[in-house]
Amino acid sequence: MTFTTLASLLVVWAAALASPGPDLVQIIRVGSRSRAAGIWCALGIMLGNTLWVTASLLGMSALVTTYPQILAALQLAGGAYLLWMGFGAVRSGLAARRPGTRAPSAVPPAPDLSPARALRLGVTTNLANPKALLFFGAVFAQFVRPDMGVGWAVAVGVLLVATGVAWFTGFALAVRAMAARIARNSVLIDIVTGLVFIALGVFMVISAAG
Numbered sequence: 001m002t003f004t005t006l007a008s009l010l011v012v013w014a015a016a017l018a019s020p021g022p023d024l025v026q027i028i029r030v031g032s033r034s035r036a037a038g039i040w041c042a043l044g045i046m047l048g049n050t051l052w053v054t055a056s057l058l059g060m061s062a063l064v065t066t067y068p069q070i071l072a073a074l075q076l077a078g079g080a081y082l083l084w085m086g087f088g089a090v091r092s093g094l095a096a097r098r099p100g101t102r103a104p105s106a107v108p109p110a111p112d113l114s115p116a117r118a119l120r121l122g123v124t125t126n127l128a129n130p131k132a133l134l135f136f137g138a139v140f141a142q143f144v145r146p147d148m149g150v151g152w153a154v155a156v157g158v159l160l161v162a163t164g165v166a167w168f169t170g171f172a173l174a175v176r177a178m179a180a181r182i183a184r185n186s187v188l189i190d191i192v193t194g195l196v197f198i199a200l201g202v203f204m205v206i207s208a209a210g
Contacts, residue, residue, distance in 0.1 A: 026121065
């Protein structure tokens, strides 16, 4: 790998991080209600990304390219999980519209999230994220070569993880700074989050079955 290739990878990675998707939506939902939970959720998302980076550097991207059915299986599992989270978020939002009632939700309400649960929510959201599946299953493979050496592999992993942590934790803090405005629309955020997850889940399941 050359420095030019590394710079290109970082540009593509930055674009992937900043583009809207389940990770950012989840941080908005959690971080608008609790700064600590938002940061732990962001760290969980990056822990998920770290697993993707490590697996890709160890050969997952090449394996997915050789055996596309692996990507289909990952899409099916991720789509099913997004559907589960989506329906839970919609139920939570609809329940909050009815005073005195609270329906059980697949995604725990943000104020009740402990650091461990927020971290776990971030990890599972990221592992089910179709953006992560496509990026590490296809795009990342264009930059990673088996012969690039251990030094380059470590450098790539460290840079991707460091920039990701900076971006997601910074985003969580920015969300919290606007918490009052966002909190006024928390019910709507729950419902919209759920609908986004459901739409993505349906898309992933259909893509995996196609």
